[in-house]
Amino acid sequence: MKITVLGSGTSTGVPEYKCDCDTCEDARTFGSRNYRTRPSIHIEKDEKHLQFDLGPNFIDQIDRNKIEWIDAVVFTHCHADHISGTNDIVMPCRKQKMDMPIYGPEETMLILQRNFDYMFSKDTFQGGGVGHLIPNVVEAKFELHGFEITPIPVEHGSVNTYGYRIGNFGYLPDVKRLPDSSKELLHGIEVLIIDALSFNPRHPTHLSVGESIEISEDLKPKETYFTHIMHRLDHRYFREQCEEQDIELPENVYLAYDGQVIEIE
Ligand SMILES: [Zn+2]
Numbered sequence: 355m356k357i358t359v360l361g362s363g364t365s366t367g368v369p370e371y372k373c374d375c376d377t378c379e380d381a382r383t384f385g386s387r388n389y390r391t392r393p394s395i396h397i398e399k400d401e402k403h404l405q406f407d408l409g410p411n412f413i414d415q416i417d418r419n420k421i422e423w424i425d426a427v428v429f430t431h432c433h434a435d436h437i438s439g440t441n442d443i444v445m446p447c448r449k450q451k452m453d454m455p456i457y458g459p460e461e462t463m464l465i466l467q468r469n470f471d472y473m474f475s476k477d478t479f480q481g482g483g484v485g486h487l488i489p490n491v492v493e494a495k496f497e498l499h500g501f502e503i504t505p506i507p508v509e510h511g512s513v514n515t516y517g518y519r520i521g522n523f524g525y526l527p528d529v530k531r532l533p534d535s536s537k538e539l540l541h542g543i544e545v546l547i548i549d550a551l552s553f554n555p556r557h558p559t560h561l562s563v564g565e566s567i568e569i570s571e572d573l574k575p576k577e578t579y580f581t582h583i584m585h586r587l588d589h590r591y592f593r594e595q596c597e598e599q600d601i602e603l604p605e606n607v608y609l610a611y612d613g614q615v616i617e618i619e
Pocket residue numbers: 369370373374375376377378379585
């Protein structure tokens with residue numbers, strides 16, 4: 355299975371608008387790993403392609419990463435940084451000559467239907483530029499194009515939010531707390547991509563670096579990558595930043611970056 359990190363940034367993206375901190379200034383230079391678009395991944399295996407979330411950078415992300423097919427979209431939750439690019443699924447639908455099946459929590463399906471109602475019906479004449487969505491609510495393990503997918507319920511503010519286990523890979527971009535019953539569902543994973551917004555453990559809806567290292571040490575994947583990362587974390591100095599915070603960064607824990615490809619058996 356090939357995992358492409360399409361976006362590794364928090365909801366504002368990095369650089370932050372009008373921020374002149376050292377990380378944001380670096381993010382504005384071409385090729386910087388500190389340049390981060392909104393969180394999303396794409397996975398492929400045996401020529402089947404799943405897209406996770408459709409944030410505001412979606413269409414540029416798939417173009418830049420040469421993603422040439424999408425069989426289905428899986429949503430984690432209904433926050434804008436994960437759904438506001440939904441209309442842009444129109445181009446994959448048009449090129450592939452198909453409607454797009456989408457999967458996710460019931461609440462997310464309802465919010466998508468409210469925000470993008472014209473994409474759920476073929477009755478209304480909308481001109482040529484509409485991608486049609488086929489909603490599927492998921493609650494338990496399901497199979498999709500040869501991928502075994504388990505929704506992992508997580509606590510993330512007031513909206514119903516899933517991470518997902520896909521085979522031996524765990525993707526949990528937006529989490530504040532991982533209930534024990536959800537930890538069990540992740541037993542034996544090899545690669546984990548998990549939320550680590552900043553160093554602040556008091557953030558109400560996102561895990562901190564220290565908290566996510568603890569979860570990683572608990573789940574023991576071979577490799578852990580942090581995503582949904584804000585401008586306070588800098589790729590150039592991350593290890594030093596952890597030392598300053600009295601956090602011991604394990605050898606197998608890294609910051610994810612846009613365009614990163616991770617291969618897993
Ligand atoms: Zn900044």
